[in-house]
Structure formats: structure tokens, C-alpha cells
Amino acid sequence: MNAGPVLLEAVELSVRFGGVAALSDVSFTVEEGEVVGLIGPNGAGKTTCIDALSGFQPLHGGHVRFAGEDLDLLAPHQRARKGFVRTFQSLDLFDDLTVRENLVVAVDTPTWRSTITDALWPKRHRHDGVDETIDLVGLGPIADRRPAELSNGERHRVSLGRALVSKPRLVLLDEPAAGLDPTESAELGRLLRSLPGRGVSILLVDHDMALVMEICDRLHVLDFGCLIASGAPAEVRADPAVVTAYLGTQPEPARADGTGPAESGEQA
Numbered sequence: 001m002n003a004g005p006v007l008l009e010a011v012e013l014s015v016r017f018g019g020v021a022a023l024s025d026v027s028f029t030v031e032e033g034e035v036v037g038l039i040g041p042n043g044a045g046k047t048t049c050i051d052a053l054s055g056f057q058p059l060h061g062g063h064v065r066f067a068g069e070d071l072d073l074l075a076p077h078q079r080a081r082k083g084f085v086r087t088f089q090s091l092d093l094f095d096d097l098t099v100r101e102n103l104v105v106a107v108d109t110p111t112w113r114s115t116i117t118d119a120l121w122p123k124r125h126r127h128d129g130v131d132e133t134i135d136l137v138g139l140g141p142i143a144d145r146r147p148a149e150l151s152n153g154e155r156h157r158v159s160l161g162r163a164l165v166s167k168p169r170l171v172l173l174d175e176p177a178a179g180l181d182p183t184e185s186a187e188l189g190r191l192l193r194s195l196p197g198r199g200v201s202i203l204l205v206d207h208d209m210a211l212v213m214e215i216c217d218r219l220h221v222l223d224f225g226c227l228i229a230s231g232a233p234a235e236v237r238a239d240p241a242v243v244t245a246y247l248g249t250q251p252e253p254a255r256a257d258g259t260g261p262a263e264s265g266e267q268a
């Protein structure tokens with residue numbers, strides 16, 4: 001792990017939907033250079049947490065700090081301009097644009113300043129980084145196709161490309177491996193693991209436990225909106241509270257003859 005100073009601080013985040021406490025006083029950090037997993041069973045509050053961190057979901061309590069700055073009053077696009085971007089569980093691609101165009105429109109939202117500079121120096125920066133990101137995410141052969149023509153794995157790579165094209169400092173990824181086969185997932189893992197070397201830290205939400213355990217430096221675990229464990233993957237995996245959250249009960253101890261209960265699968 002090559003972690004540096006704290007990049008993201010989630011401080012006592014609370015979100016309620018009517019009577020449902022989707023997040024209750026959740027605090028954790030992501031350090032510069034880390035790949036950090038945010039895991040938990042279905043409905044644990046992972047997407048709500050990403051929504052809250054990225055400014056899509058108002059907080060009932062708590063703060064979000066990024067690179068030492070309080071983000072609470074900033075809209076999602078303002079957070080993105082600071083290098084703090086997210087992907088969506090639903091992927092959110094533009095179906096009538098090609099893959100390349102999906103990346104171009106994700107580079108930046110125009111401001112009055114960029115509109116003036118674009119008028120003075122046409123095409124000065126709108127395509128900066130698009131080709132590089134297309135290569136990085138392996139979208140070259142499908143750059144001129146539309147999302148509807150792509151496989152699920154390819155659509156996920158477009159979504160990741162859209163997040164990376166603005167050269168963020170931190171990406172929040174909501175289930176980038178959903179529906180990928182083991183080969184695609186391993187390929188995604190290698191790509192994600194290479195990102196800190198390019199200056200991109202990661203908060204990863206996924207149910208693919210093989211991926212999460214393989215590439216994350218640390219994990220934070222949510223259950224019913226509460227943070228129940230944090231630590232290195234091996235440590236978290238052995239935590240009784242985490243085992244109970246995933247299995248709904250404590251596993252039976254191994255029997256004296258060495259045989260034990262069946263191992264749970266890797267997909268949580």
C-alpha cells in the first residue's frame with residue numbers, strides 16, 4: 001500500500017428516507033493512493049453513501065471533506081471539478097452518443113470561463129485526455145459504437161472511462177464488476193489496481209468479493225446503514241460481525257475431524 005495523506009473524509013454521515021435510516025453516523029477515510037472497498041449486504045447503504053459523498057443526496061447530518069476542504073455546500077458538478085467523481089450503479093450512459101462522444105461530454109461541464117476560452121481557442125481542451133482514456137480502458141475497437149450495441153462488460157468500461165476522462169484524484173465506483181464474468185472481473189481488477197500509480201485513488205463498492213479482497217488496501221463494511229468494521233481485507237473477512245451481516249448467522253465451527261461447513265461463495 002502506498003497510501004499518503006487523507007484525501008476523503010466522511011464524517012458522521014447520516015441519511016434518512018422517511019422512517020428508514022439509510023446511513024447512521026458513518027465515518028471513514030480514503031487516503032491518497034489507496035484502493036478502499038465499501039462493502040455490505042444488499043440495502044446496507046452503499047449507494048446512498050456514494051450519493052451523499054458526491055452531492056446527489058442531501059445529508060441529515062455529517063460532513064464530507066476532500067483534500068482538506070469542506071464540500072458540503074458544493075453541487076455534484078462542482079465536486080467533480082475538484083477531482084472527485086463517481087459512477088452510477090445504473091451506468092448512466094448516453095445511448096444516442098458513441099462511446100467516444102460519451103467520454104467527450106464527460107470531460108467537463110462548460111462554465112462561462114470555458115465557453116469564452118473555447119470561443120477564442122476552438123477545440124482547445126475539450127478532447128484532452130479522451131484518446132488516452134480510451135486506450136487506458138481498452139475502448140479503442142468500440143469507440144465509434146453506441147452503448148446499445150455493447151456487451152455488459154463493455155458498457156461498464158465506458159462508464160469507468162467517463163469517470164476517468166477528467167483525470168480525477170478520487171473515483172467512487174458503484175458496482176463496476178456487476179454482471180462481469182471472472183475473466184472480465186480480473187481484467188477490471190488489474191486496471192483498477194493500476195490507477196493509484198496514475199494519481200487516481202478509489203472508493204470501490206462491489207459484491208464481487210474475489211475482486212474486492214484482491215485489490216483493496218482497506219475495507220469499510222456497512223450493515224443497515226451503520227459502519228460495522230474497517231481494516232485490511234483479511235482482518236475484515238474474519239470479523240464475526242461481518243460474517244454475521246453477510247450470512248445472517250455465525251458460521252458453525254469446524255468439526256474435530258477437520259471437515260467443516262461448506263465455504264460460502266465469493267459473490268456476496
Ligand SMILES: Nc1ncnc2c1ncn2[C@@H]1O[C@H](COP(=O)(O)OP(=O)(O)OP(=O)(O)O)[C@@H](O)[C@H]1O
Binds near residue numbers: 041
Ligand atoms: N430514494 C429512496 N427512497 C426510499 N428509500 C431508499 C431510497 N434509496 C435507498 N433507499 C433505502 O435505503 C437503504 C439503503 O439503500 P442503498 O441503495 O443505499 O443500498 P445498497 O447498499 O446500495 O444496496 P445494493 O447492494 O442492493 O445496491 C435501503 O433500505 C433502501 O431501500
Ligand SMILES: [Mg+2]
Binds near residue numbers: 046047048
Ligand atoms: Mg447499491
